Amino acid sequence: MAKLTEEQKAQRAAARARREALAAEEKDRQDTERREAWRREGTRLSWDEYEAGVPCRGCGEPMCDGLGDWPGLMYLTEEEKRDHEAMEERFRQLHRQCMSGRWSVSGSRVRHCFQCCPPPPLGPALIEELSEIFRSSPSAEDRKKGQDFWELILTCDHVTTLTQHRDHNYVRPVVGCPECQVRRGVVHSKRLGPAYTDEGVEATYGESEQARLAAELASAKEKLRRQQQRAAATSSQIEELEKQLQLPVHHGGTR
Ligand SMILES: [Zn+2]
Ligand SMILES: [Zn+2]
Ligand SMILES: [Zn+2]
Known part of the structure; x- marks a missing residue:
């Protein structure tokens, strides 16, 4: 069989990158739609409802059954194995069409679906913890020092830029396109370098x-x-x- 030329390989890689970006864009669109529907229809539980034991409005199962986390599968007793299998079967029955992952809250065994079930509400303790993290995060001036500038080509062929912390070695798969005003999949991304000079001035990059x-x-x-x-x-x-x-x-x- 003939070997692919370098050009053919590059073409295939480009086609694959585009396919993956379009798939990410589609998934992002569905996720956004789902969140919108949850908001419109009031599917999410409030913290008070959650505390009062109101079941999940996505699937009707309790949010927290209080049975504790499942031990590792290999440590299950025979009885627990049967319970586990019954619960798996119930999940499959409830979510026949959902090609989606599952989640459960800590201290609970009942499984919920990423597609049907909104995540549990944030409690006051967690909100306080998160605010603390934000309060103690570095100042805008300090943050500039660790920022890199990236250039992205989107599924609409628009080229845009993104600034993010140097620790990230890749960019998120879907970003907003300022031209189209729509969220688009990222086909190509390239790190250009530091986003700010040592003086805190936004760095400029020539045409890459x-x-x-x-x-x-x-x-x-x-x-x-x-x-x-x-x-x-x-x-x-x-x-x-x-x-x-x-x-x-x-x-x-x-x-
Ligand atoms: Zn649920
Ligand atoms: Zn489901
Ligand atoms: Zn665009």
Whole structure:
């Protein structure tokens, strides 16, 4: 069998990256829609409802059954194994169509579905803990020091940038496109370097390789579109001429 050329390999990799970005974009769209529906329909439990033992509005099961976490599967007694299997079966019955993962709250064995069941509400203690983390986080000036600048090519072929902490070695799979005003999958991402100079001034980067390629792609597409338009115009001209040429023949033939 013939081996792929480097160009073919690159084409396949590009096609795969685009497919994955489109899939991430679709999943993100569904997640957003689901969160919107939960908000509209008041599916989420309030903290008070959760505390009072109101069952999950997604599946009707208790949020917390108080049975404690499952021990590791290999440590289950025979009885626990049967309970576990029964619970798995119940989950499968309730979520036949949901190709989704499951979650449970700590100290509880009942499983909930990522697709049907909104996550449990944040309690006051957790909210306090999170606010503490935000309060103690570094100042905006300090944060600038650790930020990197990334360039992204999105599924719509728009090129955009993103600033994020240097610890992150990749960017999230879906970001908002400022041009389209829609969340788009990221097809390519590239770290350009520090987002700010030592003086805290936003760093600038010249046209990078990816931006150049994206611009080239856009201009090639535009050229193709114009050629197609011309071809369409030419073919309708040809059709028109053909019709005119056929007219006398039809007249002669039918009469
Ligand atoms: Zn549920
Ligand atoms: Zn489900
Ligand atoms: Zn766009």
